Amino acid sequence: MVDGWWALARSEEVTSAKPINVDLAGQPIVLWRDRGGVARALEDRCPHRRAPLSLGCVLGNGMIQCGYHGWTFDGATGHLKDIPNLKSDTKFPALYRANAFAVAESGGFLRVCLDAKAAPPAPASETLPLSGTVNVALDHEHYIAALFDDPSLVLAMRGVRFTPYLMAELAEREGRLVLERSCQWAGPRWPSPFSSDFPITLRISTDPVTGECDLLLRDDAFNPLLSATLAPVPAARGVTQVRWRAKLATRRPGLMAKWLGAGTPLTVLPAIDGAALRVLKPSASIHAAALREAMTTATPQAGAA
Amino acid sequence: MLDVKDTAVTDDHADPVIGDPRAFAEKVAAWVPHDIVLKDAWFPLAHGFAVTEKPVRRAVYSQPYFLWREGGKAVAAECHPADGLTASKSAYTDAAGRYPVIEKYGYVWCWLGNPANAAPEHLPSLPYLPEDGGLPLHMLGTVRFDCTAPLSLENLIDLTHADFLHADVVGDEKMDKETVEVFHDTESITMVRTCVNKSVAPVMKLFGGVKSDVQQVRQVIRIYLRSHAAIAYGRFSPGDNVQLFHPCVPETRDRTRLDYTMNTSNVKKNNPFRYVMPKASYKVSRQDSSMTSPQSPRYMRPEKRKDLHSPLDEAGQKYRVLMLALAERQARGDFAHRDNVSADCSEIIGYQKP
Numbered sequence: 001m002v003d004g005w006w007a008l009a010r011s012e013e014v015t016s017a018k019p020i021n022v023d024l025a026g027q028p029i030v031l032w033r034d035r036g037g038v039a040r041a042l043e044d045r046c047p048h049r050r051a052p053l054s055l056g057c058v059l060g061n062g063m064i065q066c067g068y069h070g071w072t073f074d075g076a077t078g079h080l081k082d083i084p085n086l087k088s089d090t091k092f093p094a095l096y097r098a099n100a101f102a103v104a105e106s107g108g109f110l111r112v113c114l115d116a117k118a119a120p121p122a123p124a125s126e127t128l129p130l131s132g133t134v135n136v137a138l139d140h141e142h143y144i145a146a147l148f149d150d151p152s153l154v155l156a157m158r159g160v161r162f163t164p165y166l167m168a169e170l171a172e173r174e175g176r177l178v179l180e181r182s183c184q185w186a187g188p189r190w191p192s193p194f195s196s197d198f199p200i201t202l203r204i205s206t207d208p209v210t211g212e213c214d215l216l217l218r219d220d221a222f223n224p225l226l227s228a229t230l231a232p233v234p235a236a237r238g239v240t241q242v243r244w245r246a247k248l249a250t251r252r253p254g255l256m257a258k259w260l261g262a263g264t265p266l267t268v269l270p271a272i273d274g275a276a277l278r279v280l281k282p283s284a285s286i287h288a289a290a291l292r293e294a295m296t297t298a299t300p301q302a303g304a305a
Numbered sequence: 306m307l308d309v310k311d312t313a314v315t316d317d318h319a320d321p322v323i324g325d326p327r328a329f330a331e332k333v334a335a336w337v338p339h340d341i342v343l344k345d346a347w348f349p350l351a352h353g354f355a356v357t358e359k360p361v362r363r364a365v366y367s368q369p370y371f372l373w374r375e376g377g378k379a380v381a382a383e384c385h386p387a388d389g390l391t392a393s394k395s396a397y398t399d400a401a402g403r404y405p406v407i408e409k410y411g412y413v414w415c416w417l418g419n420p421a422n423a424a425p426e427h428l429p430s431l432p433y434l435p436e437d438g439g440l441p442l443h444m445l446g447t448v449r450f451d452c453t454a455p456l457s458l459e460n461l462i463d464l465t466h467a468d469f470l471h472a473d474v475v476g477d478e479k480m481d482k483e484t485v486e487v488f489h490d491t492e493s494i495t496m497v498r499t500c501v502n503k504s505v506a507p508v509m510k511l512f513g514g515v516k517s518d519v520q521q522v523r524q525v526i527r528i529y530l531r532s533h534a535a536i537a538y539g540r541f542s543p544g545d546n547v548q549l550f551h552p553c554v555p556e557t558r559d560r561t562r563l564d565y566t567m568n569t570s571n572v573k574k575n576n577p578f579r580y581v582m583p584k585a586s587y588k589v590s591r592q593d594s595s596m597t598s599p600q601s602p603r604y605m606r607p608e609k610r611k612d613l614h615s616p617l618d619e620a621g622q623k624y625r626v627l628m629l630a631l632a633e634r635q636a637r638g639d640f641a642h643r644d645n646v647s648a649d650c651s652e653i654i655g656y657q658k659p
Contacts, residue, residue: 047613049459050603051596068596069617070469070478083615084478085465096613 004209005121007109007231010131010243014039014110019064021054022241025234029101029112030054032075034062040075041112043099047071047080053098073098108245109231128229128245134270135241138277140234143242144211145285146277147230148179151202153277154242156267157217157226158260159185160200163192167201170284172291177206179284183217185256199256200225208292215246224249225257226265244268321630322489322623332626334611338455338604339558341632342366345418345640346531347407347428349552350381352445352564353438356413360386364556365417368397370404372413379413381406410550411438411445411566418640427642429493429529431536432651432658433548433568440568444583448563448590452601454533454555455628457563460597461535461551462526463621464498470592474585476504476520487620488653490644494627495527495653496620508585509544513578517543525654528624529646530631533561538654545572547582548656559601563590571659 008022009031019032021044028044030053044052046066056067063081065072072082078100080092102113107124108131136143136154146153148170151162161184168180182198192198203216210231217226228246235241246266252258321332350363351372360373362385372381381404383394394402397417405416405423410431416423434440450457460466468478480503488495500522509515520541527536534552541547548568553561567583614622634640651658 045603047610048615048618049596049612050600052599055595055599065469067469069463069465071615080613083617085468085483085617086615087483 003113003115003118004207005104005111005113005118006210006233007212007229007243008041008112008233009039009110010133010245011039011105011108011110011127012131013133016058016062019054019056019058021052022233023236024112024114026236027114028052028054030064031103031110031112032058032064034058034075035060036062038075039103039105039110040064041101041103042073042075042078043101045098047096047098076100107229109229109243126247128227128247130228130246130248130266131244132268133241133243134268135235135239136232136270136272137239138272139238140211140232140240142277143232143240143272144206144213145282145288146272146280147204147213148285148288149280149283150276151181151204153272153280154269155230156269157202158263158265159187159256160202160217160260161186161189161192162202163195163198164283165192165198166284167198170287170291172295173205175208175295177208177288177291177295179204181284187256199254208295219254219257221253223251223253223257225252225260228266230268242268321626329622329626332629333614333622335607335629336604336612336625337607338453338459338625338628339601339606341455341628342555342558343531343533343628343631344635345416345422345427345642347414347416347423348532348554349410349412349534349564350415350554351413352447352566353379353408353411353413354442354445355564363415363554363562365415366555367557368395368417370415372406372415379406379408381413381415408438409436410434411440412552412564422640426645426647427531429532429534429646430648430650431550432649432654432656433536433538434550434566440566440570443580444567444569446565446567446583446586448565448586449594450553450561450563450590450597451559451594452561452597453559453604454553454561455624456597456600456604457553457561457593458528458533458535459621459624460593461537462494462496462528462624463618464496464524464526465617466593466596470596471589474508474589474592475506479504480519483617485617485619487623489623489627491627491631492531492642492644492646493527493529493650494620494624495525495650497655498522498524498526500524506541506544508582509541509578512576512581513544513572514576515541515544520544523655526620527650527654530624530628531642532646536650536654538656540655545569545576545578549586559605 014031016033019030030044044054048071051068056065063072070084078097080096102116102118104111104120108127163182165182170179180201180203183200205214213230215228218224231243233241248261356372360371363370383398383402407414480500482501484499486497502519503522505520524539537549539547550566556562569579572579
C-alpha cells in the first residue's frame with residue numbers, strides 16, 4: 001500500500017479555506033492547499049498531543065495550524081514552524097515535524113503516496129468534467145470484485161444493461177488488469193442469454209495496486225460513448241471511499257447512445273444491495289488475486305532484465 | 306470488577322518529577338491514560354440537589370453507585386434498593402453494600418476503594434465553594450467529555466489550548482508575556498499561568514462590562530490527582546474573578562462526567578456575567594471534546610512514537626508523571642495518602658476569602 005498513488009480527493013474538494021480529513025485504511029491524512037494553490041498532505045495527527053490537524057486552519061502563509069495549541073506546520077516538509085504562545089523566533093529541531101506524504105495532482109484527482117520520496121505518477125491527459133464521491137459500506141477488495149463480477153451492484157449507466165457475458169476475461173494488459181463486458185441497451189430486448197451480438201461493451205482497466213479503474217463504454221463500431229475513472233480507496237472501518245470522474249462523448253451515434261446524455265449518464269451507487277451481493281457468484285474476479293500477485297512478482301524481474 | 310488490595314505502604318518516596326530527566330521523559334512518553342485507574346479516592350458523584358429520596362445511578366470506572374437520601378442524609382449503595390443486596394457485591398462496600406459518603410461543598414462524594422481507608426481528610430479542599438453548598442442552580446451544571454478523564458485534565462492544565470480552542474470565549478493568544486509556574490506534591494499539581502496584556506475575554510467584554518482591550522490575567526489550575534477533580538481559579542484585571550470547580554468523574558475509562566460549579570456569587574447581581582459565565586461551560590466543553598474525543602483513542606495503547614513538547618507543557622508533563630507514579634504505587638499495593646489534600650489551599654491558589 002505504501003507504494004501506491006491513491007486518489008484521496010477530487011481537486012475541487014481541496015481548498016486553502018479549510019483543511020479536510022481523508023484516510024487511507026488506518027492512516028488519517030489532512031489535505032489542504034497552500035498559498036500557491038499547491039496541494040499538501042500531512043498525517044492528520046499533531047505530533048504534540050495527537051489531535052487531528054484537520055480540525056485546525058490554514059494560515060495566510062499557507063501553513064496549517066493545529067486548532068488545539070496552535071502548533072504550525074509547513075505542508076511541504078511537515079516541519080514545525082511556530083508555537084505562537086512561545087513568542088519566540090527559535091528554530092525547531094528537525095525532529096519537530098508531522099509526517100509528510102507525497103502529493104501529485106492531475107486529471108482532477110489529488111493522489112497521495114505514503115512514501116514521501118515516491119516518484120510521481122504519469123500525469124493524466126485531461127480532467128473529466130463530471131464527478132462525485134460516495135462512501136460505500138463494503139471493503140475495498142470486495143468492492144472491486146463486485147465491479148468485476150456485476151457492475152450493476154456498484155454503478156449505473158443511463159440506459160445500459162450489463163450482461164453476465166464477457167468479451168474478454170480479466171487479464172494482464174500492459175501492467176493493468178483489463179476485462180471487457182458485453183452490455184445491452186435497456187428496454188424490450190431479446191434476453192442476453194439468447195442474444196447473438198451485443199451493441200455495446202464496457203471495458204474496465206484496473207490498477208493492480210490501488211484498484212483505480214478506467215471505464216470505457218463503447219459501441220460495436222468502437223465509438224467511445226462514456227469514459228470514466230473510478231478511484232476506490234480503502235477508508236476506515238471497512239468503508240470504501242469512491243471518487244469518480246466521467247465524460248460523455250460529444251458524438252454518440254444511435255438513439256440510445258444519445259439518450260445516455262439526457263440525464264445523469266453515470267451514477268456510482270452509495271450503497272450495495274447486500275442480498276444480491278451475497279449470492280453473486282465469483283466469475284471475472286476469480287483470478288484477480290493470482291493475476292495481481294503474478295504482476296507484482298514479475299515487475300522486479302522485468303526491471304532487472 | 307475492580308480489585309481491592311490491602312493498603313501496603315511502600316518506602317519509595319523519591320519524587321518522580323525532580324529525579325533523573327531521562328527517567329522523567331520516559332515516564333512522559335509512557336502515558337497511556339486509558340489504563341490509569343486510581344482508587345482510595347473521593348469522587349463528587351452528584352450535586353447535592355440531584356440526590357433525593359428516589360435513587361439516582363452514577364458510575365466510577367463502571368462500578369455502580371446508587372445514591373438517595375434516607376431521612377435527609379445522602380447514602381450510596383452498590384445495588385439498587387429495589388434489587389437488594391446481590392451475591393456479586395464488591396469489596397468497595399460494607400456488609401450492607403453501602404459506600405462511604407460525605408456531603409460537602411454542595412456535592413455528594415462517594416469513596417472508591419477500601420472502605421476502611423475512607424476518611425474526611427482525603428477530601429479535596431475547595432476554598433471558594435461554601436462547605437454546606439447552597440449555591441443557586443444557575444451556577445451548577447453537568448457536561449460530558451467524550452474522552453478518558455486524565456486527558457480532560459491534561460487539557461485543562463495546559464491553558465495555551467484555551468487561546469485557540471476557546472478564543473471566542475476567553476480571548477486569543479495575543480499578549481505581551483506569558484509565564485507558567487508549576488507546583489506539586491504526591492496528591493496534587495498546581496499550575497499558575499500569568500499573562501501580561503492578554504487580549505480581553507470576549508465573554509467579559511460582551512457580558513461583564515469590561516471595556517478594555519487587554520487584561521492582566523492570573524489563572525490557576527489545581528488538580529487533585531486521585532479524585533480527578535480540579536480547581537480552575539482565574540483573576541482578571543479588569544474583570545471579575547472566575548471560580549470554577551471542575552471534577553472529572555471517570556464513569557468509564559473513555560467517558561467523563563463533569564458536574565461543575567461555577568461560583569459567580571462574587572459578581573454583582575446586576576451584572577449579566579454572573580448568570581452567563583456558568584453557562585459558558587456548555588460551549589467550552591463541546592469545544593474541548595472536539596479535540597479530546599479524537600485524542601482519546603490515540604492514547605489507549607502504548608506507542609513507540611513519543612509526543613513532542615514545548616516549554617509551555619511543563620504542567621502537563623508533570624501531571625502525566627505524577628499520575629503514573631500514583632498508579633504504579635497503587636499497583637504495588639500502596640494506597641497511602643502521603644500529602645493532605647483537605648488542607649486549605651487558598652494561599653496556594655492565591656484566593657482571598659471575602
